[in-house]
Amino acid sequence: MVSAWSTIFGFRKFITRKDSHIKQSARINALEHLANTDALTGLPNRRNLYSTVQEYINRGTGEIAVVIIDIDNFKVINDTLGHISGDALIVSFSGFLGKHCHGENIVARVSGDEFALVFPDCSVESALQLCNGIRSDLHRIDSLDHLDKAVSRVTASMGIAMYPYDGLICEDLIKHADSAMYNVKKSGKNNIAIYNRSVHSLLEEQQDIVHELALAIERNELYYEVQPIYDSTGSKILKAEMLMRWNSKKLGRISPAQFIPLAESSGLIIQMGWWILNQGCLLSALVPDIKICVNISVAQLIYPGFMDRVNEILKQSSALPSSLALEITETFILQNNPIIAAVMDEIYGAGLDIIIDDFGVGYSNCDRLKKLPIACIKIDKVFVDSLLGSAIDQAYTKEIIGSLVRLGKTGDFTITAEGIEVLSQLEDLRELGCHSIQGYLLAKPMLPAKFIDIVQESYLAG
Numbered sequence: 001m002v003s004a005w006s007t008i009f010g011f012r013k014f015i016t017r018k019d020s021h022i023k024q025s026a027r028i029n030a031l032e033h034l035a036n037t038d039a040l041t042g043l044p045n046r047r048n049l050y051s052t053v054q055e056y057i058n059r060g061t062g063e064i065a066v067v068i069i070d071i072d073n074f075k076v077i078n079d080t081l082g083h084i085s086g087d088a089l090i091v092s093f094s095g096f097l098g099k100h101c102h103g104e105n106i107v108a109r110v111s112g113d114e115f116a117l118v119f120p121d122c123s124v125e126s127a128l129q130l131c132n133g134i135r136s137d138l139h140r141i142d143s144l145d146h147l148d149k150a151v152s153r154v155t156a157s158m159g160i161a162m163y164p165y166d167g168l169i170c171e172d173l174i175k176h177a178d179s180a181m182y183n184v185k186k187s188g189k190n191n192i193a194i195y196n197r198s199v200h201s202l203l204e205e206q207q208d209i210v211h212e213l214a215l216a217i218e219r220n221e222l223y224y225e226v227q228p229i230y231d232s233t234g235s236k237i238l239k240a241e242m243l244m245r246w247n248s249k250k251l252g253r254i255s256p257a258q259f260i261p262l263a264e265s266s267g268l269i270i271q272m273g274w275w276i277l278n279q280g281c282l283l284s285a286l287v288p289d290i291k292i293c294v295n296i297s298v299a300q301l302i303y304p305g306f307m308d309r310v311n312e313i314l315k316q317s318s319a320l321p322s323s324l325a326l327e328i329t330e331t332f333i334l335q336n337n338p339i340i341a342a343v344m345d346e347i348y349g350a351g352l353d354i355i356i357d358d359f360g361v362g363y364s365n366c367d368r369l370k371k372l373p374i375a376c377i378k379i380d381k382v383f384v385d386s387l388l389g390s391a392i393d394q395a396y397t398k399e400i401i402g403s404l405v406r407l408g409k410t411g412d413f414t415i416t417a418e419g420i421e422v423l424s425q426l427e428d429l430r431e432l433g434c435h436s437i438q439g440y441l442l443a444k445p446m447l448p449a450k451f452i453d454i455v456q457e458s459y460l461a462g
């Protein structure tokens with residue numbers, strides 16, 4: 001199983017090559033296993049599920065069915081027969097679901113008696129068929145022998161959500177599958193429901209958004225916010241990330257999580273990307289000591305003549321290449337794709353920094369990191385959030401970030417952590433040697449005028 005934590009696979013190679021790090025590698029292995037596994041059933045846990053689904057999405061597996069399945073009346077079983085019987089049922093149920101999942105299908109335990117099934121490359125009709133198969137097979141669950149005669153039959157309620165129609169990230173898909181499952185519970189249990197919205201109406205809605213987006217640039221509906229990135233003490237602004245915003249006259253404010261993927265799939269991101277790069281160049285002239293970071297989608301990166309266009313924009317705005325950094329998502333940068341590798345060399349050759357964005361979400365081979373022309377790795381929020389998790393999560397995350405910081409020293413790149421919301425995260429990251437910090441704790445994204453004010457105030461304060 002590949003997980004967000006499988007970033008570590010690359011590390012493992014890196015570390016084991018150095019004998020002195022063998023123990024560390026074994027510890028990381030053990031922590032990795034604990035951090036990704038549900039202790040009772042041995043199934044992947046929620047985090048493991050999120051990262052594997054994200055991997056399928058990144059890989060472009062097509063439609064993905066996410067099913068939430070919840071044992072009916074489990075609380076009653078648990079309360080009347082006791083936790084030991086309840087646990088026995090959970091274990092048998094997980095074994096039963098495992099028998100229905102083959103190949104790349106996933107079964108994971110998401111909470112108490114709630115499980116998730118994931119079927120990649122699966123239509124809604126096939127998902128329904130699979131769920132029906134599970135439903136009619138439920139009587140085979142073998143734990144009934146250990147349970148009291150009071151439980152003569154185990155039934156379950158199921159909800160199905162489909163990628164990409166019902167959500168573009170695992171969290172939304174689970175949420176929607178869950179809400180479909182709750183509808184089943186409300187209407188008598190022991191059944192299957194598909195998330196409310198019909199595939200057709202969702203597609204229509206998306207087409208509408210794309211249509212409006214195509215007009216957004218001309219209509220001046222696009223604007224941007226900037227989020228400062230501070231040094232590890234949280235006092236000095238080193239960089240700032242440009243974040244695109246869209247206030248549609250027809251559809252209202254739409255979040256980038258919704259419009260960026262649609263801009264990418266429709267190709268509009270290329271034009272939008274040039275627009276924001278140009279805005280970044282103009283902003284950089286006003287905040288000369290601060291590196292301006294611009295997100296670049298892979299469609300834009302592999303666009304023929306990418307670097308020529310970047311150079312043209314730099315020239316027109318008189319911005320220095322060294323004042324800009326381009327953020328490229330980990331999944332694409334480390335794919336070993338010759339076109340992307342060549343563009344990265346061109347970017348580096350032109351004097352712009354490359355930042356690996358969302359690090360930890362994909363499955364990087366960290367051996368490769370040292371060979372790439374990168375200036376910085378930005379550790380994803382999901383990763384940083386684990387600093388607030390269980391003791392195992394924390395230990396594991398600290399081990400990884402510490403190793404990344406050490407790797408950065410030999411590979412000559414720095415480490416930024418993003419999504420820092422809590423002081424203890426900042427303290428942990430500083431202790432681990434992270435160079436820069438981005439997150440609501442220090443500053444939320446803001447309009448450029450406010451950002452310029454803050455920077456100028458800091459210049460005055462010396």
Ligand code: C2E
Nearest residue numbers: 243244256257260276295296297419420421438439440445
């Ligand atoms: P990203 O590149 O990972 O950007 C960071 C996201 O995290 C931003 O969300 C930012 O507002 C949010 N964030 C920062 N600190 C915190 C925190 O402490 N807590 C929480 N909960 N969130 C925090 P935003 O602005 O909604 O952007 C979402 C994504 O949309 C970006 O993720 C990026 O992938 C994409 N995006 C935004 N602007 C552009 C752009 O100009 N070009 C491209 N290609 N993608 C963009």
Ligand code: CA
Nearest residue numbers: 241295327357
């Ligand atoms: Ca980014």
Ligand code: CA
Nearest residue numbers: 357358378418
């Ligand atoms: Ca990011």
